[in-house]
Amino acid sequence: MLDIQTQLFESQDLRLGPIDHEKDPEIESKWTHDSEFTRLMDTDPARPLSAAVIKKQYEKLEKKVEEDKNLFHFMIRTRVDGRLIGKAVVQWIEWTNGNAFLRLGIGSAEDRQKGYGTQALQMLLRFAFAELNLFRVSALVPEYNEAAVALLRKFGFVQEVCRRSALERDGRRWDLYTFGLLRDEWQNGHTGQAER
Amino acid sequence: MKDLFRGELVRLTLVEPEVGAKASALWQRDSEFHRLLDNSPARLDSEKKIKEWFEKDAEKGFKPERYGFSVRTLAEDKYIGFLGLWVDLIHREAWVGLGIGEREFWSKGYGTDMMKLCQQYVFRELSLERLSLGLFEYNPRALRSYEKCGFRLEGRTRMDTMREGNRVDSLWMGILREEWLQLQEGDGK
Amino acid sequence: MKDILTGKFVRLSAFDPEEMSKAWPRWYQNSEYFRMLFSSARPLHSPKAELKWMEEEVAEMSPANYSFAIRTLAEDKLIGELGLEVVDWSGREAFVGLGIGETEYWSKGYGTDIMNVLLRFAFTEVNLKRVSLGVFEYNPRAIRSYEKAGFRHEGRLRNLLRREGRRWDNLFMGILREEWLELNHN
Numbered sequence: 001m002l003d004i005q006t007q008l009f010e011s012q013d014l015r016l017g018p019i020d021h022e023k024d025p026e027i028e029s030k031w032t033h034d035s036e037f038t039r040l041m042d043t044d045p046a047r048p049l050s051a052a053v054i055k056k057q058y059e060k061l062e063k064k065v066e067e068d069k070n071l072f073h074f075m076i077r078t079r080v081d082g083r084l085i086g087k088a089v090v091q092w093i094e095w096t097n098g099n100a101f102l103r104l105g106i107g108s109a110e111d112r113q114k115g116y117g118t119q120a121l122q123m124l125l126r127f128a129f130a131e132l133n134l135f136r137v138s139a140l141v142p143e144y145n146e147a148a149v150a151l152l153r154k155f156g157f158v159q160e161v162c163r164r165s166a167l168e169r170d171g172r173r174w175d176l177y178t179f180g181l182l183r184d185e186w187q188n189g190h191t192g193q194a195e196r
Numbered sequence: 197m198k199d200l201f202r203g204e205l206v207r208l209t210l211v212e213p214e215v216g217a218k219a220s221a222l223w224q225r226d227s228e229f230h231r232l233l234d235n236s237p238a239r240l241d242s243e244k245k246i247k248e249w250f251e252k253d254a255e256k257g258f259k260p261e262r263y264g265f266s267v268r269t270l271a272e273d274k275y276i277g278f279l280g281l282w283v284d285l286i287h288r289e290a291w292v293g294l295g296i297g298e299r300e301f302w303s304k305g306y307g308t309d310m311m312k313l314c315q316q317y318v319f320r321e322l323s324l325e326r327l328s329l330g331l332f333e334y335n336p337r338a339l340r341s342y343e344k345c346g347f348r349l350e351g352r353t354r355m356d357t358m359r360e361g362n363r364v365d366s367l368w369m370g371i372l373r374e375e376w377l378q379l380q381e382g383d384g385k
Numbered sequence: 386m387k388d389i390l391t392g393k394f395v396r397l398s399a400f401d402p403e404e405m406s407k408a409w410p411r412w413y414q415n416s417e418y419f420r421m422l423f424s425s426a427r428p429l430h431s432p433k434a435e436l437k438w439m440e441e442e443v444a445e446m447s448p449a450n451y452s453f454a455i456r457t458l459a460e461d462k463l464i465g466e467l468g469l470e471v472v473d474w475s476g477r478e479a480f481v482g483l484g485i486g487e488t489e490y491w492s493k494g495y496g497t498d499i500m501n502v503l504l505r506f507a508f509t510e511v512n513l514k515r516v517s518l519g520v521f522e523y524n525p526r527a528i529r530s531y532e533k534a535g536f537r538h539e540g541r542l543r544n545l546l547r548r549e550g551r552r553w554d555n556l557f558m559g560i561l562r563e564e565w566l567e568l569n570h571n
Contacts, residue, residue: 166287
């Protein structure tokens with residue numbers, strides 16, 4: 001059935017939206033100072049950034065979205081008070097092959113363990129499959145990010161690749177996984193989709 | 197110290213914009229070659245455009261994240277293909293992409309010779325921890341060659357490429373430094 | 386994943402060109418301070434002049450360069466700066482430079498704390514094999530601090546500096562990954 005009534009960008013508690021160039025840089029700057037967060041989210045070395053630098057990054061990002069046409073970027077906010085809590089991307093989109101990579105992160109520790117990751121991923125998947133019409137989506141996750149592995153498994157992602165000892169952190173090597181989800185798998189099993 | 201750039205059939209040499217562009221333009225016309233190499237749509241660029249691209253790349257100067265080589269036969273010094281390395285400096289991993297544009301050199305051990313030179317460079321000169329690559333499931337020739345070089349299959353991303361109406365998997369392989377060193381010992385090198 | 390930007394007294398935070406370009410002239414006004422950092426006479430630049438080249442370097446975000454501001458945990462006060470520059474990827478070696486511009490924080494263990502945080506970052510996040518530094522012979526406070534952090538004396542560049550009518554050496558110190566891991570095996 002063609003359902004255009006269900007909002008793509010809203011869930012029970014969250015809203016996906018664009019960048020607020022005035023308010024967001026300060027908040028994202030705080031996230032970059034939390035190396036526990038950055039080291040889960042990113043494989044590059046932790047690098048605290050000032051709000052001014054983040055602001056410039058936002059400008060470059062919006063330009064890239066417009067020019068490259070293979071990237072969608074969302075800020076995640078709470079619906080109740082519009083507070084920025086994280087961000088999500090659909091990136092490296094290959095239109096002719098119908099695939100893309102997803103990334104999402106909830107910036108501060110207090111906002112985790114609240115089911116926000118689940119809601120955000122749900123919206124992201126619907127956008128990727130039902131709006132961008134992709135055939136499959138992938139995600140790269142380091143072995144040490146157990147929360148991300150659990151979240152992806154919940155949505156039926158399959159661990160397809162294990163790049164052994166691909167990363168080094170805290171003095172040891174770690175594996176890097178590629179998870180994949182096909183559209184059929186998403187259609188048949190997507191969790192918690194409210195019937196409207 | 198042995199010559200890192202000299203194998204048994206080929207040698208690795210520098211990228212020359214003029215020669216490279218001429219050859220690349222010809223090789224691009226071979227759609228089978230492109231489709232074995234690349235998952236982006238086959239394209240046809242002018243020699244001029246390709247040369248500009250090579251020159252622009254050369255202008256950037258040395259970057260430790262990127263190494264590009266031309267491959268020439270030892271026998272006739274013929275330019276037959278290329279090899280590229282992308283290095284993750286922090287995690288000490290490299291990705292390799294290689295291709296033999298001259299068809300008459302397929303299935304004759306040239307690819308394996310190129311890959312062995314690459315591995316030697318990555319592990320002995322760059323001192324990295326692992327070397328990775330990806331290939332299409334419809335490229336059994338490459339799979340055999342890479343297995344011969346000690347790469348292990350680490351997974352398949354299902355149906356991530358579509359060609360001729362078929363969705364096909366990509367295979368991902370990797371070799372670790374210890375594994376490569378053990379292979380060298382085995383060969384008594 | 387562990388936090389690697391926080392020490393006992395300080396934390397590493399963003400190097401903000403705007404903020405730094407205002408702090409530098411204030412810190413460098415103190416000639417005792419800048420003579421510890423720089424081998425040659427340095428003109429006093431205006432904030433505007435410092436800002437431009439700082440912004441360029443920060444924007445580049447090269448894997449070879451890391452600049453940090455140093456803030457106290459107690460009051461979140463900016464007290465100095467720190468830089469790590471990878472000079473050789475094959476050998477995985479980097480040089481570190483640090484300065485505590487706020488002099489009331491000298492000789493209180495801040496220097497050693499900063500260096501410990503930096504070394505943990507260098508060895509467990511950038512995955513380097515050795516960290517080197519140069520320090521002037523007439524800076525015993527810093528030399529002592531680096532020794533405490535585990536740096537060893539590896540040599541001297543004799544008579545490199547000339548100040549107050551005589552010549553001084555530049556001391557070369559280094560610490561290896563294995564040595565640091567041994568010192569910090571918890």
